[in-house]
Amino acid sequence: MGIQPKKNIMPVQDPSERIHNFNEVALGYREELAVAEAQRCLNCKNRPCVEGCPINISIPDFISEIRNGNFEKAYSVIAESSSLPAVCGRVCPQETQCESKCTLGIKFEPVAIGRLERFVADYHNSNSKDTIKRHTTINKKIAVVGSGPSGLACAGELAKKGYQVTVFEALHKVGGVLIYGIPEFRLPKSIVDKEIESLKSYGVQFKTNIVIGKTITVDELMEEYSAVFIGTGAGLPKFMGIKGEGLNGVYSANEFLTRANLMKAYANSSTPIMQAKNVAVIGGGNVAMDAARTALRLGAENVYIVYRRSMKELPARKEEIEHAEEEGIQFELLRNPVEIIGYTNADNQRDNKNGYVKGLKVRKCVLGEPDERGRRRPIEIENSEYVIDVDCVIEAIGTSPNPLIKNTTPRIKFSDNNCIVVDGAGKTSEDGIYAGGDAVTGAATVILAMGAGKAAAIAIDKYLSKANK
Amino acid sequence: MFKIVSKRKLNSTVTMMEIYAPLVAKKAQAGQFIILRVNDDGERIPLTIAGFDREAGTVKIIFQIVGATTALLNIKNAGEYIQDFVGPLGCATRIDGISKVCIVGGGVGCAIALPLAQKLHEAGAEVHSIIGFRNKDLIILEDEFKRCSDKLTVMTDDGSYGGKGFVTAPLEEAINSGENYDEVFAIGPLIMMKSVVAVTKQKKVPTTVSMNPIMIDGTGMCGGCRLTVGGNIKFACVDGPDFNGFDVDFDEAIVRSAMYKEFEARACKNCNLLKSEVK
Known part of the structure; x- marks a missing residue:
């Protein structure tokens, strides 16, 4: 055969x-x-x-x-x-x-x-009926900051080695981007909860509602813990800097997805979310696909992915793009957004549509020479503008790392774009402080963050074993 | 879970609570805020810290019943618990180099203005406070302001107590009469802060405003709290909540603050519990 x-x-x-x-x-x-x-x-x-x-x-x-x-x-x-x-x-x-x-x-x-x-x-x-409780065997405490993929991977690896691990989470629920970002239809939250339960059975402790850099600083953690791993993930959403981003109906993908996923706005929760009829999502990554497909499920009739390059350059996973196409997401490719247009009724200040989005003006592009990263650069075509009628615009064009730790622990070295600088094993400029995931790389994938968390766990184990001798 | 240690009704729509949250109390400073959820599927709402007791481990919040979540919070009593309470978030108000200041508070904003007035008073600054309310029944914290202000002016919109009119009138008068304030702090409804800035900008008196936009995480992740300040996008949760009043685009902030008005109205209307409470 x-x-x-x-x-x-x-x-x-x-x-x-x-x-x-x-x-x-x-x-x-x-x-x-x-x-x-x-x-x-x-x-x-x-x-x-x-x-x-x-x-x-x-x-x-x-x-x-x-x-x-x-x-x-x-x-x-x-x-x-x-x-x-x-x-x-x-x-x-x-x-x-x-x-x-x-x-x-x-x-x-x-x-x-x-x-x-x-x-x-x-x-x-x-x-599996495997409910074996493992106990920590090494009398050393390690703090993990952030309960997203890098933090969970680091915590899991260290707990398996026998360390006493405490994970600190700023939000009220553990899981980071797996909970607030990736939608239920792609990653059911019950799956994430199960994975976290399994880490708990290894002895990992989770503390929610604690913002490291605010409630407790990294320096304070270092007084109590032998090592600290920083996996604070993606931070502030980026915006394009075009006119109209302050209008009602403009969301960052982070906000839109957080409302839907973490706060369960789709399930009649007390957190509101805009139920728009026509939605434009700017960007072409997995987050853009997630936002587009979430908008569709919230009842939108037309959802557009607006991306500067062509189908071939779309950075999202192939499966997500296929699923999005099957679901009827419309791809406005080779289009660069230039302005978000708002509704204004000059005759009636009290018109309750004033200040809300009514369209996204885009300019057509062609692909030029590859840039330094090898991706073909979009070049705008003059006088090619037109307006897509939408009442909601979601920007999914990436994030820059969270500033809270930089502001309170300046002794750690940061790069010019506010990412934490680490060596190959995940060690920061300070002894005992490690980092990984989007806080180091900028927006990337779940698995790369997990890889970094795991590598840092191995480095932390080496560092602490050496310190023991 | 976080315990409500005490609860006091300040007026018909404003309530004060002390919450046992020792980690927050340990770090809290005037100008910062917390985020709370009342129950497990509740929304996250930001409230500016109205006071703290580091030894007792408590943080004071003062809130106005404006929507479903604050109504739900108001139903809770001392001894009961709220689900989540995280902070202190945002940057503390900067008071260095200020020796004479005018604090302008409007409505429930006075709750946030008070710890700042106290801090400046303790730091030895000359504190003039102007606090404004819609009417006599809505006045809060007058005695507390008296204790930390060298000069206190109370205003009501309808003249039922103190001076009649808005807070901007006595502020303008004071500046015109030669009071040389190093800084004016305006904390209250957006429209009030906008009006204060209209006065102080013309008189070139540096003015800090405390912004309280819609937020979700409050830690610099979602970007929902963004404002346009000096032509740039700023995030109230990590860059603020204090901003240079001259630079804030208030008109945009006012429109953005009303984004979910319809949703809120519906939420209040649909809930029988809240209906009976609001009565």
Whole structure:
């Protein structure tokens, strides 16, 4: 029997139904599908996929276990490297990481590694009765600042080594971007909660409602803890700096998604969110797709992705773009927003539409020469402006790191764009203080943040073991 | 969970509470704010800190019942708990180099103006306070202001107590009569702060205003609290809440503050509990 050239198709909720609910879009492989997909793995000797994984999961080994029907064993293999497999299986950009290296992918579609990872994690979460409480074995306390992907990965790794880990979270709920940013339909919050429960069983403590840099400073943490890991993540949203950004109906993606996800504004909560009819989302990354698809589910009739470059340059995960297209998101590509137009009724100051968005003026672009990052630069075409009729504009053009720690712990070295400067292992300019994730790199992915958290945990362990001798 | 240690009704729509939150109390300074949620699926609302007791570990908040969340908070009594209470957030008000100051408070804004007046008084500055309310029944904290002000002017819109009219009239009068204020602090409704700035800008008296826009996280993540200050986007939660009054785009802030007015009205109307409370 020859190798099946294509991935086994992921069952999904039908687009016409899912645009009316917040339930998860991708439904996951059943056992038979998972085993069939696992059989596509060549189990090649040089294992390039492992190199492609930022946290170096032993991919062929867990796939072999799936092939043999040992799903729990497959989970143990993944758990050696990853603290959050159910999350990564859902949100990693596998097509540019592990799957891009897959040998099978040279001739056919690569093995669906991400879908298999998700299958294993979900299988474990619904079947395992593993409630073993682990106890901390090393009499050293470590503080982790921020409970997003980098913080959770760092905390998990250190707890497994036996350290006493306390994670500090500014919000009222643990999980960082996994909770406030990534929508329910892409990453159910119950999955995140389960992963956090599993960290708690390893002895990790979580303290919410504490803003490091305000409630407690990093220096104060250093008095009580042997080491500190800073994973404060993405900070202030960037805005384009065009006219009209102060109008009502203009959101940063962070705000729009936080209202929807963290505050559950879609579920009749007490937090309001604008239920716009026509929505433009500026940007082309995963966050832009999340915002667009959330707006659709909140009842919008037309949702546009407005992006300066072409489909080929869209930075979002392929699967998210496909899902967005299936759901009817409209792509306004090669369009650069130049102004957000507001409604003004000069005759009636009390017209309650005054001050609200009524359109987004864009200019057409063509692609020019590649820039320093190798992406083709958009060049505006003169006199090509037109207005897209919208009542809501969501800007998803990135973030700059949170300023709170810089303001209160200036002795840590920061780069010109306010990112924390670290060495290869995640150590900052100060002994005992480590950092990782978006606070170091600027806006990036969940898995890169997890990789950084894990690397810093290893470095912290080395540092503290040395200090012991 | 955070315990409500005490509760006092200041007038028919304004309530003071002391919340046990020792970590916040330890760091709190005048001008900073907290964010709270009353219950598990409640919204996050920012309230400026109205006082603190570091030894007792309590933080004082004073709020006006303006919507569903503040109405819900007002139903809670001393001894009960609120879900979340985080802070202190934002930057403390800067008072260095000020030896003579005019504090202008409007309505519930007086609750925030008071700790600042006290701080300046303790620092040895000459404090003139002008506090304004709609009418006599809505006056709050008059005695407290008396104790920390070298000169106190109370104004009511309808003249039912103190001077009749807005706070801007006595302020302008004072400046015209030669009071050389190093700084004017205006804390209150947006329209009041805008009017104060209209006076002080003309007279070139440096003016700080305390902005209280809609917020969610309050830590510099969501960007919902943005304002246009001097032509640039500023975030009240991390850059403020104090700003140079001359630079703030008040008209934009006024429109933005009303973004969810309809939603709020609906929330209040739909809830029977709140209906009975508001009566």
